[in-house]
Amino acid sequence: MVIDTTGEGSGGSALVGAEDELVVLLVEDDDGDAFLVTEHLADAALTVVVRRATTLDDAISTLGDRAVDCVLLDLGLPDAVGLDAVTRLRALPCAPALVVLTGLSGTDEGVRAVAAGADDYLVKGEVEPDLLGRSVRYAVQRRRSEAQQRAIYRSQIREAETMRLERALLPTPLVDDDDLAVLVGYIPGGNGLLGGDFYDAVELGDGRVVCLIGDVAGHGPDEAALGATLRTAWRTLVVSGTAPADVIGHVEHILTLERDRPEIFSTLCQVVVAPDRRSADLYLAGHLAPLLISEGRIAPVPSTARGRAMGVPSTGGWQALTIPLAAPWSLLLYTDGLVEATLAGVEVQGLDGPRPRRARLGLDGLASTVERVLADGQSNVVERTLRAVRDVHGGPLDDDAAALLVGWAGPGEAGERASTTAEDAGWGR
Template structure:
């Protein structure tokens, strides 16, 4: 039996202009009475009928139902079992119980078991039936929104925990070596494909890496975490530094979601005596040396990005560091950040052109200004300054790793700091 009433749309029902009702009633006479009452209401509805609870559960799987009108006296449901079974599914519809008992106790038990309302047969008027269905549906919609909000909060909490797990604690035992790291995701997200790490090897040398998976999202974040974990595992296994990038590419190719995904990275190996470093570049911007000013490291041994099927490998370039030094590795989210309000008009009256980018020289100037307050806290100052120039959260992820050494005569412990992606500092 399907009945449809065409009346004015109900203002209370924002989700649909027609209610899908399911009457679960084994008595034909009672079913006719309920249908007649519905026809006298202001509801716009489509009515379906099931004669027992099993058929009702099948109906809920077959088509959408906004509200169930349930008779408690069904041949396959005793007492509150019908209410409990209907409420046991995921995102159940609104539920109004119909009972032939005039006492209050049975209705209260039904509401306690999960029904939104109850009505006594023979005492129901059209207005009462209309209000009961209205309120039941609205309560169901509210409960659905609360469940969605809860699920969203749970996902956000889980994502935050995952993000924290993706950001490693550098394994550098030498207290004289400073290691400061920072990471913020692009677009106010929590997951990104940038990664970093620093590990001290048994011979006292320190290996550092910063990498960037092309793209942004959960797939890229998972790939970045996989590559970072693989890199650390290889380093702890005392793999030769020159073999790390080829092995990482062997991990990357089968793990990436699409064949066009590639990874850029910068790896530096600081010698045990701290006087020089070997720099490996795989399609990545060169590090910045922090001293009296910020200087882009002059590197000519730039190799291709990992995952790009063209000839060529990666070789180290030796860089002399001197007695005291600090180096900053970073990802291109800082370089490619645009400058707010920097649009230029196109000649001949065309539309405004692209926004200018911070660029490598602009980032060097940002770091130069940040150095005025020393190296302590420089990671936070650089990221905050770039965000300010951009006019808000960055579009792409950004990671920074600063490693430094105070020289052979500096006995003070070096600085260690980490600014995580969910830190409230970035929104101040």
């Protein structure tokens, strides 16, 4: 045992053993009683650093300055008598374990102390080293277990909140045409936090199918919540009959109202597939152009009509670019998390310094990856593309990645439906 009035306390493992060093604060104004307790602690099977305070105010000050594992508290102090001391100590943030020392031989005072928040109580005249050691270990273990349970509970709450956000970001496309293929996928970046990527697809009463993919600048729960808000606003506008050419402007208005900082912006890609499935109108708000898969070729749609990102302080709107389509065709919409993936083991010289950096997959690399995926089969293209990009990256991507594929093989040809998220088996966070 070490008696110390100045040193810092040490932490401990979840399970309290005899070898763990514990910091005990003895709050006792009587020198004789303090000496006896200190001797008992020295004889107990504990590795312990003992500090002493003679008043409750001194004890509270010590707890604010230094780490303490357990408080041994006398219930008769000059500035606190009875359970008032227990109540005040328990009200402290991150209060340590608390064992009450009472001079009364009856159990009533000790039981009331435990009811008020103490972990255990001991009668001074009946204390002996083994009993004191067990009581301190029990009290510390109980507090650590409670802290672990609180941490687990908070983790479960955060996980549930994350899943609710993901469900808002990742809706079920509202497309009834069985001839149209609609495949969607979303995986968060390597740190497991949600970002602002979002997608959706809605079939209108006249047969047009409006598809969306977007990305809020930034990464985390605030951006995820904003992305969910924008996607919900977009779907509401589309199903309520707003002309596709006007939708982006209204979504931008929602963005400016809901963002918490003026520098937050969002990119968006909207595709409106014609009822006869032989053309589509493309709207780009600062977003990457989709890949067109048709006639054995995979190439990005020429982005000659690209407009500005939503929420940036510049003029200009968003004009439609009509894309002719010949069956079978597919359009792959995606976010920048895919093209910004890097190539494991491939380095290039950086422009901002002498140190090399990992080469990026880029748009051409993504097109080549999709080509390899299609060469191995036509099903589950989005999921297999996400996995292929993650494989060349060498692990979880640094940024979120979302993708939506809409395609048409011709009249009477059933279209595939599939959804892939990080919650699916085999992905993990």
